[in-house]
Amino acid sequence: MSGTEEMTGRGATLRDVANRARVHPSTVSRALNGSTRELVNPATVRRILKAAEALGYEPNSLARSLKTNRTMTVGMLIPDLTNPVFPPIVRGIEDALADEGYTLVLANTDGEPAKERRIVGAMRGRQVDGLLLATALREYPLLDDLAAAGLPVVLVNRTSEHPTVPSVTPDDHAGMGMAVRHLVSLGHTRIAHVAGPQLMTTGLTRYNSFLSWMRVAGIEPDPQLVVFADSFKEQAGAAACEELLGRGADFTAIVAANDLLALGCYDALHAQQLAVPENVSVVGHNDIPFADNFGPPLTTVRIPHYEIGVKAAQLMLEALRSRSASLVAVHLTPSFVLRASTAAPRG
């Protein structure tokens, strides 16, 4: 019966603290706020802090955000969290945002435009301060809408054809060069490419870079040795590889546009009793977790996913601070990881 505060059941409010400390709510606000704390008598600050502590006061960020027009929240759209490239990216983003007091709200679109629209609407309603998109396509009209709305946006992992916002992506051209040079240096010349969907920049860039690096190596790429998968998933990789095998054109190595496609190639090759790397060498792209536990451990191009996330978060924070998007396109450099899925061609 010491007072009537905290009878609300739901957490204490600023007024509760004010009552207990016998000051006005606005004084509590100033005392608790750091940047305005020096406006309040130190003794009063102590009294207020003690009261807040005693009541277990936690500021209602809804109310604060409503007034200040900043939610300290950033939204992020990804196709699918269970795709193993995303967890490290997301962690990188979360960690970097958390350092500045921002919270990330994640949503999966499964690549469905309708779902995407719905989610973007919800995010705007939720008043997110910015939006990170890992769902960009080469043609991506959504970007214009968002730009028009004045919402800071950063593209992650993929970018679009005519970017109007900053982006952070791997340097796919360099990465593909590592893969091709490695195979060439082992003596391969009949090199196939299981390409990714061409609607995304990752798919297109890797495909184009494959062609150009082959030519750099003095090999004219054979169209018969290129197959396009409809998604970046294992199943699609297996289908593409079967198609390749079905064509009868012979090849001694495959460059897959990502590790999941490479894994699909494993499946298709093994199904035909072809051994990796004895019969066919396989190179992936990404270095997803467990790539070194596969049978055989996958030679691949390592993309620094966590760092991509961190860098994207930094660009976002910068945009949030200065309200001026610097419109950069950051490319992070991959590295080559030699494992056991590649060897010199037989014979």
Add this chain to the structure above:
Amino acid sequence: MSGTEEMTGRGATLRDVANRARVHPSTVSRALNGSTRELVNPATVRRILKAAEALGYEPNSLARSLKTNRTMTVGMLIPDLTNPVFPPIVRGIEDALADEGYTLVLANTDGEPAKERRIVGAMRGRQVDGLLLATALREYPLLDDLAAAGLPVVLVNRTSEHPTVPSVTPDDHAGMGMAVRHLVSLGHTRIAHVAGPQLMTTGLTRYNSFLSWMRVAGIEPDPQLVVFADSFKEQAGAAACEELLGRGADFTAIVAANDLLALGCYDALHAQQLAVPENVSVVGHNDIPFADNFGPPLTTVRIPHYEIGVKAAQLMLEALRSRSASLVAVHLTPSFVLRASTAAPRG
């Protein structure tokens, strides 16, 4: 110059819509709200909807939540998103929550109590309607605090010793039975166990169940053949397996408390030139993604992670609806997945 609305730059507000439709804001609120829509003249509703559409109005959920005291948001704490068991669980939860209009806010604690406290505080400040915890320990005082605060809580994947809230976990006892019976049926009797951390129920239950199923099979478990890993990660599994090998006690099979530990066992065994399954059979637990691509593909106990997520979300939704936690402990049944990491012991 048709009006002065939408000059705010930031999205249109209820008043803007009201002005355009020439009605009072409260009427707009009712017209837009579904449950109160029948209070408004259908013609007026149409006019309001048209105005809202024209302005691209998106309700400010901050303001709404402040008034209604419901954010339609659920928080979730996980140790680390890059642990492959969590993405499927999280997707299950997100999908099930989204069906009812709820949003999930995720945070990684890395198992650090300080971080955890900070995050829980932030979640409460954010006024989440409920909290899903995948971070429970056997002794988990945090639960009492949250229960005292009257916040709906559901435990996922792990539970605590004296649960005061509902939980959804795999039936680890049954799962361990499948693993042990399988090895015994192949003829193994010298079976080792790489146990997980005993601070978590998953670690303890699987350990206890290992012992009891061994006895059921008529084999007295040898303490020399049990090692406790300090975490559920690959590295810890490798260390534990080395320890086991170092003891000199011989064994023909290992039951690992999860797949990551099993993978660590692969590493340690291979480092000693021991082949799986020719020299040692290995059984994991979880069936994480890519377990069938490992070298060799891992025989394991499949836990329905996505379904665990869905079920947990359903319990949460139920609690949110009825304000009465049903205090159930749901166990989902695992299944056995036979792959290539187990074989009969060598003669």
Add this chain to the structure above:
DNA sequence: AGCAGGTCCGCCATCGATTGCAGCCTCTGA
């Protein structure tokens, strides 16, 4: 003593949406 200047704090409007209450208008029935 009187005044300038500074420190500290209270008052109140405000962010955008919700909701109980009240009032207006129209329609019905006597």
Add this chain to the structure above:
DNA sequence: TCAGAGGCTGCAATCGATGGCGGACCTGCT
């Protein structure tokens, strides 16, 4: 013609925190 009953809509308070404005009080100086 008028009372009564609904159907619609407007009014204003409210959720909790913030911040501009102004006032009270104190200090120090002339």
